Amino acid sequence: MDGILFLIFAVVAVLCGINVVVQTHPISSAISLIGVMGSLAVLYLLLGAEFLAVAQVIVYAGAVMVLFVFVIMLLNAGAEARKGRSFMVQLLGVPLLVALLGLLAYFVQRLFPQTVLVQFGKFTGGGAREVGRALFTTYLLPFEVTSVLILIAILGAIVLARKELE
């Protein structure tokens, strides 16, 4: 069951990832990126990271990507113009992409021959309780620093995006 779920959502993630890069209109790329983030959330669940999976959907797919979609809609970004491509490029594009990704996969497998098997439920340390405990004890300083970082980002975004008072 785990294997089937991994295969389905890994294939969905890779296809949506290819779609992000290949589509001409930014809104199709944005929706494919939401698909990637959703499939990655399921993969996080399989790896026992339940809090991260839900945080991925709430923060990344539900807030950051909404920001992207807003900006695309506000700027009314049209599709990119495709300049002329030679016939050789069109013929060799897809097979070369598949060959490159296959080569990459082969080299990564060579690098990590003996790794553990992933089974759903083996790792129970990813719940809110454990993540919260680690976040507020061992990693307290980075936590406070990131809150200052977010404050700076809010100030920067507001200053950049407001109308000039002339």
Next chain:
Amino acid sequence: MNAVPLSWYLTLSAVLFALGVAGFLFRRNIITVFMSIELMLNAVNLSFIAFSYQLKQVSGHILAFFVMVVAAAEAAVGLAIILTVFKNRATLNIDDINSMKN
């Protein structure tokens, strides 16, 4: 098919990262370049969480959480910069925004 080796998750992470790099280098629309950066960050998150499973620790989750937070802050500021660039140059093609002088 019950259990999957962890190296498959790392392979998926490498493939998504490579796709993100390809989008970053080859696309001309500035928003698509930005989305490829987000794809790269997601791939790195997957690899953090995979190693956290192997070492049975929660530190990988915490690091992935911080990556998410920093990516959100970066997306906010980056999109505000894109809005300002669009207001000044009226184009989203990075080939046309290649000089400081108008």
Next chain:
Amino acid sequence: MEFIVISLIKAAVVLAVLLTTLAYLQWVERKVIAHIQVRPGPYRVGPHGLLQPLADVIKLITKEDLMPPHASKLLFVAAPFISVTTALISISVIPFGPAITVAGHRTWMQLTDLSMGVLFVLAVSSMGVYGIALAGWASNNKYALLGGLRSSAQMISYELPQSLAIASPLLLSNTLSLRELVESQSATGSVLSWNILHGPFPQIFSFVIFLISAFAETNRIPFDLPEAENELVAGFHTEYSSMKFASFFMAEYANMITVSAMAVLLFLGGWVAPWPAAYGSGLVPTLLFAAAGVIALSHGLRPARRRDRYSLPVFGIVFLAIAVLFLLPVVQGWLLPLFWFLAKTGALLFTFIWVRGTLPRFRYDQLMGFAWKFLFPIAVVNLLVTGLLVAWFS
């Protein structure tokens, strides 16, 4: 295997009850708003307009299904689909009552109990924003685009005070699972252990903030500027007709039910009765239904309108039968908690409808300023005070 069969049966029951409730919630809304405005409301289609939802469904199904020219077909069809799917998925983690035993199998009145139930509901409702944003974009219409952008900006702005208002009672209950939330509020079995009145800091402010954010999240009056008919030509659903339009409204009512159920679970004690059963709270549903039956029968004997001569006595007899049903000890174990949960959710839904009939709507800049400059600081201060007091007293 047994788990799969029981889950499928539960899913079918919840779906059937939910879809019927959605249709009849619209009937209740029209009747209540009508009575607020001193008129009878839907009255002629069936006794007291009870078949009006059926007539509306037939009308909506048989309407012409338009698609605007140059609209993105895939996104145009997908947007109401996303809205309805996310609205219905969030019902799947809501517990309606304690454990029941049916034909020897013991199961909870909940489709699934996730250890992160509260966060799951938050995640699914943040995905619901896409339905509205993409609907505005895909319609290829300036008014729809502006309405969709305004509506989604409103929804994500009010997600912040809502999440902070949810975090405060979680500090008191110390769990993210919805079933354990209710169990943590059943300590004394009375209203004094509900999160709204219990603990070092009673959660009255978070309850009010949550309700106000819930009004904004579900695009209800007084926050429905982006979709009102006389503003922006009906906003994001301008170009939608027939079943797609009906999908958006089903999604809105399903979202209303979800946020009311969440408010009941987080603040009002779920299925815990206001005072313990030992002091007679088990007789309340019987008395309520018996009173309703007696009133209906007495009005039926001297009807104000001729149509009521037959319908009101029938309703009276049905209510008296339900009152007798609550006295049977064999069903009291699960029927009483279910009654309390549904009564509290129903009271909150009535508040939604009551506010719709009473208040005017906010202007858009007032609406956004209210979220960012007023609700958000108050929610932060509330969370801070709750956290300090919980840490002090534990």
